Amino acid sequence: MTKASDRAYDTIRSMILSGELSSGDALREEALAQVCGVSRTPVREALRQLEADLLVRRTESQRSYVADWSLDDVSDAFELRAMLEGHAAKRAAERMTDEVIRELTSCNKAIFAAISKSPPDVATFLDRNREFHALVLDTAGSRRLTGLLTALIEQPVVWRTAQHYDPEAFECSYREHADLVAAFERRDGAWAQSVMAGHIRRAFHAYADAHKGLNKGQAEPERGAA
Amino acid sequence: MTKASDRAYDTIRSMILSGELSSGDALREEALAQVCGVSRTPVREALRQLEADLLVRRTESQRSYVADWSLDDVSDAFELRAMLEGHAAKRAAERMTDEVIRELTSCNKAIFAAISKSPPDVATFLDRNREFHALVLDTAGSRRLTGLLTALIEQPVVWRTAQHYDPEAFECSYREHADLVAAFERRDGAWAQSVMAGHIRRAFHAYADAHKGLNKGQAEPERGAA
DNA sequence: CTTGGATTAATTGTATACAATAAAGCTCAG
DNA sequence: CTGAGCTTTATTGTATACAATTAATCCAAG
Structure with missing residues (x-):
């Protein structure tokens, strides 16, 4: 990863960790892109990574949500x-x-x-x-x-x-x-x-x-x- | 993943598994895109997945190669x-x-x-x-x-x-x-x-x-x- | 020759427009 | 009311153009 996708990753990650985003919250690419100040492309990459980290889960219809931790x-x-x-x-x-x-x-x-x-x-x-x-x-x-x-x-x-x-x-x-x-x-x-x-x-x-x-x-x- | 990125994933994966691509071979996005008949975007996604599967390794400069298996x-x-x-x-x-x-x-x-x-x-x-x-x-x-x-x-x-x-x-x-x-x-x-x-x-x-x-x-x- | 550095080419990263798909809302028959 | 099916809207997927970065080339100085 490089500048923009790193930035997206860090931003979204810390939003989840800090509680700014709660379990189950929907993660829409466009909205996240604006928050992170980048385009959707690096946001998508960050989401894939966060999914691998198990911080984000994706439904079968490819929508992303903050993972819930029982x-x-x-x-x-x-x-x-x-x-x-x-x-x-x-x-x-x-x-x-x-x-x-x-x-x-x-x-x-x-x-x-x-x-x-x-x-x-x-x-x-x-x-x-x-x-x-x-x-x-x-x-x-x-x-x-x-x-x-x-x-x-x-x-x-x-x-x-x-x-x-x-x-x-x-x-x-x-x-x-x-x-x-x-x-x-x-x-x-x-x-x-x-x-x-x-x-x-x-x-x-x-x-x-x-x-x-x-x-x-x-x-x-x-x-x-x- | 959906149609195009799945296709890219399957194509590249089977090229690695079949030996059509050997360990250490460079994986260029543009070339793979043409082979798979899709654009670079789904190819990039497929490469990330294959990297997670440990079938592909990426150098620090983000170039992708077929992983070698000692x-x-x-x-x-x-x-x-x-x-x-x-x-x-x-x-x-x-x-x-x-x-x-x-x-x-x-x-x-x-x-x-x-x-x-x-x-x-x-x-x-x-x-x-x-x-x-x-x-x-x-x-x-x-x-x-x-x-x-x-x-x-x-x-x-x-x-x-x-x-x-x-x-x-x-x-x-x-x-x-x-x-x-x-x-x-x-x-x-x-x-x-x-x-x-x-x-x-x-x-x-x-x-x-x-x-x-x-x-x-x-x-x-x-x-x-x- | 070899090497350092600048120039060029190749490759990946990002943004954006458009296409495809899924969710939501709405209409109308029952 | 209710709910099945269509319409609309929201959201993600893909392609493509352009920017940034890395690798390769070439030339000159030693």
Whole structure:
């Protein structure tokens, strides 16, 4: 993608993530084109990408809507992530180098610094967390695995979960990363896999707890003054 | 997708699968448009889809090429398929209905009929095999899982593997499906998962055996007199 | 010869007009 | 009222022209 289609992608994506567009809202190409300040062509491309990201769904008659995320869907996504990213951790352990271990360590140090602030620097936490997981995924050395996982990782749900973290949850995340590094140092694939799967599952429950009661079957953005 | 973009997709895809286009060949939109008898717009859409299918790769400068498939890549794809489709089988077992069991049974009967002919009716085998796996995937009831797997299942490698099956390999495939149905009848998720994972792994080795020696690091269509 | 850089050609990205299709509204028979 | 079928409107699909970008070529300086 290039300038215009990137712009369309980013704009629409952030409109969905911010809640400006709610689940089920219709996405009309012409309207989006005007909002994004581009023509329909790049908007169409962006919509296809967002559809692949599962942020947008298309009906059989090719109309696009903001995807709705039931708790079951979220649970699904995390379950798959736990499985795939656990597998990635195992492969990474088998292919680990000292160089990557140094990078992971330094990355996790930055995470520690970010969450030690008060209030915690959530943006930095998210960036570094992403970097940490990307490093593991890279080291796993499977293009296909990378492709499958990026779709799952870039979910709005994942992105928002950290917003609800309390200090203890951040601490857990940091410690689990440290455990992962320990498993990598021993080149222990099974250990790494277990830690990673648990790491993801904990994140799911953090999300589920935060959204319990509020949204019964529907995991949506907070809309308006509620 | 609709008429023109479907046509472009099917045309380009079969050109790749048939070997008319070899790994690494450049895919120019204008040229493809002429071949497909449509304009560049639907061709572009088809290329994006084929890229998602991993049949086409794009450079950083947005040029498209036929993807190359090393044996490692193929191994990767099958490994992921075994994991994901095993998971799907487990979920399917937990959600299985008698109705679906009947459909699976009838589907596998059709497979038996197809492979009992001489020569075996490979096309029907492939269709019914696809139907069988689609039924399992549907019953697993995870849209995300379905999305991830369809990309892996539609691979040229998977498609071609059956071309090299001997009568015994067909027989194995049939029996494994029958085992799967047995596991479903008992609603035994762990069993179903094991059988499915083994089923996929056997298919990989059938592929690997067929291509051993021929293509050392490169799993490509047969190209001319080399 | 080789190499750096400017020029040219080839290719992809974007906008827009028009065609095809699906949704919505409307009319009128029952 | 109701709903089947037509008409109208809204929305997406496709083609094409043009802009932007990337790759290839060529020429000159070293």
